[in-house]
Structures are given as structure tokens and as C-alpha cells.
Amino acid sequence: xxxxxxxxxxxxxxxxxxxxxxxxxxxxxxxxxxxxxxxxxxxxxxxxxxxxxxxxxxxxxxxxxxxxxxxxxxxxxxxxxxxxxxxxxxxxxxxxxxxxxxxxxxxxxxxxxxxxxxxxxxxxxxxxxxxxxxxxxxxxxxxxxxxxxxxxxxxxxxxxxxxxxxxxxxxxxxxxxxxxxxxxxxxxxxxxxxxxxxxxxxxxxxxxxxxxxxxxxxxxxxxxxxxxxxxxxxxxxxxxxxxxxxxxxxxxxxxxxxxxxxxxxxxxxxxxxxxxxxxxxxxxxxxxxxxxxxxxxxxxxxxxxxxxxxxxxxxxxxxxxxxxx
Amino acid sequence: xxxxxxxxxxxxxxxxxxxxxxxxxxxxxxxxxxxxxxxxxxxxxxxxxxxxxxxxxxxxxxxxxxxxxxxxxxxxxxxxxxxxxxxxxxxxxxxxxxxxxxxxxxxxxxxxxxxxxxxxxxxxxxxxxxxxxxxxxxxxxxxxxxxxxxxxxxxxxxxxxxxxxxxxxxxxxxxxxxxxxxxxxxxxxxxxxxxxxxxxxxxxxxxxxxxxxxxxxxxxxxxxxxxxxxxxxxxxxxxxxxxxxxxxxxxxxxxxxxxxxxxxxxxxxxxxxxxxxxxxxxxxxxxx
Numbered sequence: 001x002x003x004x005x006x007x008x009x010x011x012x013x014x015x016x017x018x019x020x021x022x023x024x025x026x027x028x029x030x031x032x033x034x035x036x037x038x039x040x041x042x043x044x045x046x047x048x049x050x051x052x053x054x055x056x057x058x059x060x061x062x063x064x065x066x067x068x069x070x071x072x073x074x075x076x077x078x079x080x081x082x083x084x085x086x087x088x089x090x091x092x093x094x095x096x097x098x099x100x101x102x103x104x105x106x107x108x109x110x111x112x113x114x115x116x117x118x119x120x121x122x123x124x125x126x127x128x129x130x131x132x133x134x135x136x137x138x139x140x141x142x143x144x145x146x147x148x149x150x151x152x153x154x155x156x157x158x159x160x161x162x163x164x165x166x167x168x169x170x171x172x173x174x175x176x177x178x179x180x181x182x183x184x185x186x187x188x189x190x191x192x193x194x195x196x197x198x199x200x201x202x203x204x205x206x207x208x209x210x211x212x213x214x215x216x217x218x219x220x221x222x223x224x225x226x227x228x229x230x231x232x233x234x235x236x237x238x239x240x241x242x243x244x245x246x247x248x249x250x251x252x253x254x255x256x257x258x259x260x261x262x263x264x265x266x267x268x269x270x271x272x273x274x275x276x277x278x279x280x281x282x283x284x285x286x287x288x289x290x291x292x293x294x295x296x297x298x299x300x301x302x303x304x305x306x307x308x309x310x311x312x313x314x315x316x317x318x319x320x321x322x323x324x325x
Numbered sequence: 326x327x328x329x330x331x332x333x334x335x336x337x338x339x340x341x342x343x344x345x346x347x348x349x350x351x352x353x354x355x356x357x358x359x360x361x362x363x364x365x366x367x368x369x370x371x372x373x374x375x376x377x378x379x380x381x382x383x384x385x386x387x388x389x390x391x392x393x394x395x396x397x398x399x400x401x402x403x404x405x406x407x408x409x410x411x412x413x414x415x416x417x418x419x420x421x422x423x424x425x426x427x428x429x430x431x432x433x434x435x436x437x438x439x440x441x442x443x444x445x446x447x448x449x450x451x452x453x454x455x456x457x458x459x460x461x462x463x464x465x466x467x468x469x470x471x472x473x474x475x476x477x478x479x480x481x482x483x484x485x486x487x488x489x490x491x492x493x494x495x496x497x498x499x500x501x502x503x504x505x506x507x508x509x510x511x512x513x514x515x516x517x518x519x520x521x522x523x524x525x526x527x528x529x530x531x532x533x534x535x536x537x538x539x540x541x542x543x544x545x546x547x548x549x550x551x552x553x554x555x556x557x558x559x560x561x562x563x564x565x566x567x568x569x570x571x572x573x574x575x576x577x578x579x580x581x582x583x584x585x586x587x588x589x590x591x592x593x594x595x596x597x598x599x600x601x602x603x604x605x606x607x608x609x610x611x612x613x
Contacts, residue, residue, distance in 0.1 A: 053418060055425075103601055107360050107417045111551050112600055115593040118548060122590040241544055245425060252422065283437030285429050292426025296412060296419055 018161045025278075027157040031229065033270045034164040035222055040250035040262030041171040042218035045178055047248060048257035050211040051191030052102075053110045056117030057247050059097070060090040060216040062124060062238035064223025069137045069233050070130065078143055083224030090220025091213045098212045102205060105194065114241065121239035136234025137227075160229050167225060168263075171218050175259045178214065187211055188257070219247075242285070249288045253295045255302025264304045331460050332577040338466045340573020341473040342528050346546065347553035347565035348477060349524030352484075355497035355560035356517040357413055359420045363428040364550055365543030367522050370431070371397065371529020372538045373439065376446055386446065387468050390530045394476075394523045401522025402515045409518070410511075428543065435540035444538040451534060465534035472531055477566065480524065484562065493517055497560060545589075552596040558606025567608065 018027045039061065046052050064086030071077035071085060101112045124131050131137070142154045152159050178184045186207040190197040198204050227233045246269075254265020269291060273284040299306045350364045371393065378389035404427075412423045454461040484490035495503035496513045504510050536542070553572050557564025572592055580588040599607060 053422070100597065100601070104604075107421050108600060108604070110418070110421060111360070111555070112597060114548060114551070115596050115600075119590050119593050119597075122587060126584075126586040241548070242541075245429060248422075249426070249429070280437060282441050283433040283435075286433035286437060289426045289428070289430025289433060293408070293423055293430065296415075296423040296426065 014165055018158050024157060027161055029271065029274050031157060031161050031164050032274055033266045034161075034168045035225060035229075036246070036250055036266040036270045037168050037263045038164070038171045038218055038222040038225075039247045040254060040265050041168075041175050042215045042222065043247040044251040044254075044256065044258075044262050045175060045218070046208075046211045046215040047251055048261070049178060049184060049191065050187040050208055052208060052211070053107075053248065054113040054215075055110050055241065055244050055248070056097075056113035056115075056120075057215070057219055058239050058241065058243035059117045059120045060094060060219035061223035061226065061243060061247075062120070062233075062235070063090040063093050063216075064220030065227035065233045065238045066124065066131060066137075066223075067220070068224035069139065069227045073137060073139060079224070079228045083221055083228065086224035086227075087217040087220035090216040090223065094212045094216035095209065098209045102208050102212075114244075117239065117241065117244060121235055124235040124239055131235065134234060134236070136232055136237070139228075139231045142228065142231075160225075164225055164229075167221055170221075172259055172263070174214065174218065175262075178211075179257075179259060183207060183210055191257075246285070246288060249292050253288075253291045253302055255304030258302070258304050261302050261304040264307070265302065268303060327459065328581055329578075332581045333574060334460055334462065335466075336574035336577030337570055338462070338470045338573070339577065340570035341470045341477075342532055342569075343549060343553055343573050344566045344569025345473045345477055345528040345531075346525050346550050347557070347569045348480065348562055349521035349528075350550050351554045351557070351560055351562060351565040352493070352497070352517055353521035354554065355562075356493060357409075357420075357514050358417050359409065359413060359424065359518075360417060360551075361521070362421060362424040362547060363431060363543075364424075364521070364525050365545070365547030366428045366431040366435075367397065367401070367525035367543075368529035368532070368546050369435065369538075369540060369543040371526035372533040372536070372542065373435065373529075374526070375530040375533035376444060376538055379446055385448070386465075386530055386533055387472065390472065390527055393530050394527045397526030398519040398523040400519075400526075402519035404522065405515050405518035410514075413514075428547070432540050432543055439540060441539060441541075446534045446538070448534055463535065469531035469535065473528065476524070476527055480520065481562065489513075489516065549592060552592045555596055555599055556607055558608055561606065561608070564606050564608055568606075571607075 017030060021027075039057070042060070043054065043057050046054055046057075064083070067086035067089040068079055068082035071082040072079050077085070097113075097116055101109055101116060104112050125134055127133075144151055178187070186197070186202045186204075189200075189202060190204045190207060194204055223238060226238065230237075250265040250269055251262050252265070253269060254263065255261030269288055272287040276287065277284040295302055301308075346364070346368055349367075350361060353359050353361050353364070374393045374396075375386040375389055378384040378393070379386060382389075408427065409420070409423070412420050448465060451463065451465045454463045455467060456462070484494055492503065492508040493513050493516065495506065495508055496510050496517075500510055503513075549572065553568040554565050555568075556571060557566070557568030575591055575595065576588045579591040583591065
């Protein structure tokens with residue numbers, strides 16, 4: 001009951017935020033937070049629930065971004081279908097990658113995803129007929145769309161805000177569904193002990209491939225959005241190790257294998273990072289590194305887990321007070 | 326023929342420095358099971374140390390290495406003692422993530438302090454390469470090669486011949502048994518981390534005159550480092566030396582005979598193949 005209320009309040013806040021606070025920086029910040037929430041949620045499905053720590057998720061983000069961009073520039077496909085198709089392409093690409101990397105376990109899986117991501121980045125950098133290489137792809141105008149009879153103004157950030165808000169909701173609902181279904185239980189089982197999971201008849205390869213495909217789909221969609229929002233992609237911007245690392249940091253600092261974790265992680269880290277970027281030229285990821293070390297050392301369940309514990313303690317105290325009163 | 330010899334030579338020269346960095350990573354993994362994602366950033370710090378020693382105090386990199394290596398050794402020991410020690414029992418994946426955090430922290434601190442500008446070190450004697458037998462050998466790289474061999478050989482001698490070295494190897498092979506024989510495992514771990522850091526930093530000092538310096542250079546170096554140690558077998562010192570030389574040669578031949586842009590990809594493809602089909606390394610001596 002309380003939870004439903006909280007969710008409804010959250011949705012209302014999400015809905016009216018850009019109308020109430022009109023500062024372009026604030027709207028940009030909100031867009032970045034939500035986009036990184038989607039990316040963190042994407043990483044969380046594979047890294048949190050299935051325990052497969054990927055260092056190469058930028059591959060899927062990049063695949064989505066380039067698919068959307070190329071379809072729009074070369075085939076004239078509207079980005080709003082393109083973003084979805086970007087997710088699908090990322091999903092398809094994830095299958096052979098899963099086939100290769102899931103043969104390895106633990107840290108070796110992580111290192112292999114790092115290697116795959118670097119290979120993909122180098123291919124994107126050098127396949128100039130498709131990706132225009134290091135020059136990158138640029139779009140100047142977005143197609144005109146009207147909503148409720150009103151043409152949408154793409155120069156304003158607000159439409160982008162609502163698009164990413166909807167994508168974020170989809171990502172969080174998807175995470176929730178995964179956590180509640182049989183697949184989610186399989187993933188948790190194989191995360192805790194892959195051999196035992198296999199011995200009780202779970203097809204761990206299939207379960208991990210499903211997790212990776214869902215995860216890649218979300219990252220691809222976020223990538224497509226990223227391309228449309230910034231209107232520019234180049235291989236180092238969307239395929240870099242740095243992006244993969246940011247995703248995993250947001251998911252881990254927020255709280256692994258929780259629905260709200262990536263949201264909290266993105267709120268904390270992206271807000272700190274972007275505000276820092278306002279004042280200093282470079283080095284905004286310093287907080288990511290710092291919070292990662294703190295999270296691993298002091299709060300293995302992330303900020304979300306820590307908040308939950310605090311919340312429970314508070315409630316317990318209140319109950320005790322009520323009891324004595 | 327001449328191109329072949331030329332690329333072999335430059336491959337081996339670069340490879341010797343890769344080997345030095347790889348040995349540092351592999352001894353750390355061997356003793357503590359830490360996959361140190363921050364290893365590349367130690368190389369980066371070494372490169373900047375060398376740059377600042379030259380710019381501020383006019384000390385040649387090949388001289389300043391004499392004091393930078395002990396400093397790095399100390400910093401490595403302190404890093405282990407105060408940052409990493411408590412994390413190690415939590416397992417390989419946690420230390421991997423923790424050192425990834427450390428790496429991001431260090432490289433972004435460097436970005437903040439030194440900005441992202443590319444820097445180079447110019448040495449007066451580096452303008453003309455040596456030309457023995459018609460093969461061009463850049464002087465800084467040749468000196469770095471000599472020093473890398475010297476340092477790696479010293480380390481090897483230390484590990485094989487001295488008591489501390491034996492204790493380190495024993496801890497790496499069987500920590501429990503080593504502890505029962507009276508080896509102070511905690512101390513050995515600290516010393517090993519110091520040694521690994523000193524090797525990375527030393528290699529950075531030596532590499533600085535031959536590469537561009539920028540704060541995130543560690544990212545690509547650490548990836549190469551993983552290729553090297555996996556090639557040679559994780560935890561194996563000889564393997565890392567061979568792997569480093571091999572990667573240097575493969576990259577340099579790849580640049581000539583395959584394509585320049587894809588030379589970095591070759592290493593990663595080999596890396597994946599080795600991980601999948603020979604997880605204990607090409608020579609079968611590593612720990613999987």
C-alpha cells in the first residue's frame with residue numbers, strides 16, 4: 001500500500017518535473033540521470049541478477065546508437081522506430097558474444113567481454129563505409145512529429161525528457177518482471193553457484209543468454225536515444241571502455257540485483273559528475289571511482305541496500321516507540 | 326627482408342617493456358589473486374613522474390628511474406596495506422571491481438590535475454635513431470630496452486635466489502603451506518604488491534620518451550597487460566616475459582603485414598582464443 005503510494009508520487013514527480021523547473025541544465029541533468037538509469041538497469045540484469053560482470057556493455061550501447069543513426073541517415077527510417085530497431089540489433093549482436101564469453105567464468109568472463117568490446121570498437125573505427133570511422137555521424141534535423149495536434153519542438157529538451165522517462169519506466173518494469181519470474185530465480189541460482197544450478201536441471205547457458213539479450217536490448221535502446229539526443233556519434237564516444245565502466249559503476253553503487261538500485265546509483269553519480277563537469281574541464285568520473293571503492297568496501301548492497309536497512313531500522317524504532325507508548 | 330628484421334627488432338624493443346609491466350601484474354595475481362585493473366594507471370603515474378622530473382628538475386628519465394622505482398615500491402606497499410588488504414579475502418571479482426574503481430579514481434585525479442592534454446618528452450639525443458646494420462633503432466627505446474632487461478633480470482634473480490623471493494614464490498604456490506613453514510604471508514603480499522607497482526611505474530618512466538602521455542593511457546595499457554599475462558599463463562613470471570615479447574612482435578608484424586588500424590585488435594583476438602582454448606596460457610604453466 002505504502003509502496004504503491006510511493007510509486008504514484010514518484011510518477012507524478014517524474015511527469016511534472018520539467019514543467020515546474022524550467023532550467024535547461026536541470027532538464028539536461030534529468031535526461032542524463034534517466035538515460036544512465038536505463039544503462040545501469042541494463043547492466044544490472046546481467047551483472048546483478050545473473051552475476052556476470054561485463055566490462056563490455058558499451059558494445060550494445062554503440063550498436064544501438066549506430067543502428068538508429070545509420071537507419072535514419074541512409075534509409076530514412078524515423079528514429080522512433082530506429083531506437084527500437086537499435087535495441088533489436090544490439091540483442092542480435094549479443095548472441096554470438098554470449099556464445100563466446102559465457103564459456104568463461106568469473107573474472108575471466110569480465111576480461112573476455114573487455115576484449116570483445118575493444119575489438120568491436122576497433123572494427124567500428126575502421127569500417128568507414130558503414131560508420132564513417134573516427135569522423136563520426138552527425139544529424140542536423142530530426143523529422144517533424146506532431147503530438148496531440150501540436151508539432152514537437154526538437155530544439156527544446158523537454159520532448160527528449162519524456163521519451164527517456166518512458167524508456168526508463170520500461171527498463172524498470174522489465175527489471176521487476178525479470179526479478180519476479182522463473183528466469184529471475186534461475187539467474188539468482190546460477191549467480192550463487194553455477195554448478196549446483198546446473199545440477200538441479202537449470203539450463204544455465206540459456207538463462208544467461210536470455211539475461212544478456214534483455215540487457216543488450218535495453219542498452220541498445222538507450223544507445224539509440226543517446227544518438228538522437230546528442231545528434232552525433234563516433235566510435236570513441238559510444239564504444240569506449242569508459243562507458244562500460246560507468247554503467248557497471250552506476251549499477252553497483254546503486255545496489256546490485258534491485259529494481260531501484262540503478263535509479264539511485266544514477267541519481268547520486270550522474271548528479272555529482274555533471275555538476276562537477278559544470279565547474280571543471282575534466283575528471284568528472286573521480287566520484288565514480290571513489291564511490292565504487294566505498295561501495296565494495298563498506299556497502300556491498302549499494303546505496304539502495306543501505307537506504308533500505310536504514311529505513312527498516314527507523315520503522316523498527318517507530319514500532320518499538322509505539323509499543324511502549 | 327629488411328622490413329621483417331626491422332619490425333622484429335622494434336617489436337622486441339617494445340615487447341621488453343610490455344614484459345616488464347606484465348611481470349608486475351602477474352606476480353600480484355600469483356600471490357594475492359588480485360586482477361589489478363589499476364596496474365595501467367601505475368604505468369601512467371610512472372610516465373608523468375618521468376615527465377615532471379625532466380621538466381621541473383631537468384633530470385633525464387633514465388636517471389630519474391633510480392629514485393622513482395623505490396618511491397613506487399613504497400607507494401605500492403602503502404596502497405596494498407591501506408586500500409586493498411581488506412578487500413582481498415572477498416574474492417577475485419570484488420578486487421577486480423575495487424581496483425577498477427581505484428583506476429578510475431587515479432586517472433580522473435590525473436585528468437583534473439594535469440588536464441587531458443597530450444604531452445611528449447623531448448630528449449636532445451633522441452632526434453637521430455641509431456642505425457646498426459641499416460636498421461633504425463630509436464635511442465630512447467634502445468636504452469629503455471636495456472634497462473627493462475636489467476630490471477626484469479634483477480627481479481628474477483631476487484625471486485629465485487633470495488629468501489624473500491623464495492617466500493614470495495612459496496606463498497604464490499601454496500599460501501597455507503607457506504604460512505605453516507613460517508612465511509609471513511601478509512608481509513609477502515605487501516612486498517609483492519610493492520614490487521608489482523614498482524615494475525609498472527618503472528616501465529612507465531622508461532616508456533615516457535617513446536609514447537604520448539595522457540592521463541587515461543593506462544586504460545589501453547592495462548588491456549594489453551591482460552593479453553600478455555593470459556598469453557603466458559596467469560601467475561607465471563617466465564610466461565609474462567614471453568607473452569610481453571610475443572605481443573610486441575605480433576603487434577609490430579601485424580602493423581606491417583596485416584594493417585595498422587587493426588594491430589591492436591590482433592592482440593585481443595589472440596587473447597580470446599587463448600582464454601577459450603588454452604586457459605592456462607600458451608605454455609601451460611598458469612593457474613586457471
